[in-house]
Amino acid sequence: xxxxxxxxxxxxxxxxxxxxxxxxxxxxxxxxxxxxxxxxxxxxxxxxxxxxxxxxxxxxxxxxxxxxxxxxxxxxxxxxxxxxxxxxxxxxxxxxxxxxxxxxxxxxxxxxxxxxxxxxxxxxxxxxxxxxxxxxxxxxxxxxxxxxxxxxxxxxxxxxxxxxxxxxxxxxxx
Numbered sequence: 001x002x003x004x005x006x007x008x009x010x011x012x013x014x015x016x017x018x019x020x021x022x023x024x025x026x027x028x029x030x031x032x033x034x035x036x037x038x039x040x041x042x043x044x045x046x047x048x049x050x051x052x053x054x055x056x057x058x059x060x061x062x063x064x065x066x067x068x069x070x071x072x073x074x075x076x077x078x079x080x081x082x083x084x085x086x087x088x089x090x091x092x093x094x095x096x097x098x099x100x101x102x103x104x105x106x107x108x109x110x111x112x113x114x115x116x117x118x119x120x121x122x123x124x125x126x127x128x129x130x131x132x133x134x135x136x137x138x139x140x141x142x143x144x145x146x147x148x149x150x151x152x153x154x155x156x157x158x159x160x161x162x163x164x165x166x167x168x169x170x171x172x173x174x
Contacts, residue, residue: 019135026132029125030077037084038068040091046105077129085122138170 041047042065051057072080090096091108092115100107110118138155156169 022132022135026077026128029128030080033080033084033125034072037072037080037087038065040084040087041068043108044087044091044096044100044105046100046103077132078126081122081125081129088118088122134168134170
């Protein structure tokens with residue numbers, strides 16, 4: 001009986017550990033999009049990193065891109081992804097590329113297959129954000145660790161729809 005309970009607690013811990021690990025990976029993906037977005041904006045305007053006047057060495061990372069980081073600081077994953085997608089599309093626009101060249105800013109050279117790959121990546125990341133929001137923002141029933149065994153997560157989530165308010169139910173199993 002103790003062994004069974006120990007295994008049950010271990011399974012519950014695995015669920016919580018997986019939940020946390022998923023969040024860590026997810027946040028790393030979004031941080032990468034934020035870094036890409038900052039680089040796209042810097043490239044668009046022909047910015048380089050700021051340097052210390054005496055040494056000509058770039059300031060440390062914390063001092064770089066502070067305004068852009070501040071602008072993005074309260075954005076959620078969806079906002080960051082959408083801004084990154086739009087900036088990427090803008091950077092590959094023929095008129096934008098021409099304007100950049102006219103202003104002596106070297107545009108990004110992105111092949112057609114890479115553009116298609118980027119479109120797919122943005123689409124799949126949007127799906128990931130939607131799934132993450134379901135997992136994280138769902139209120140699960142009977143989740144009181146070590147009192148009730150967790151073998152299936154059943155929950156509900158309030159969401160907006162074209163009709164107004166809608167309650168969605170979700171279920172995840174081991």
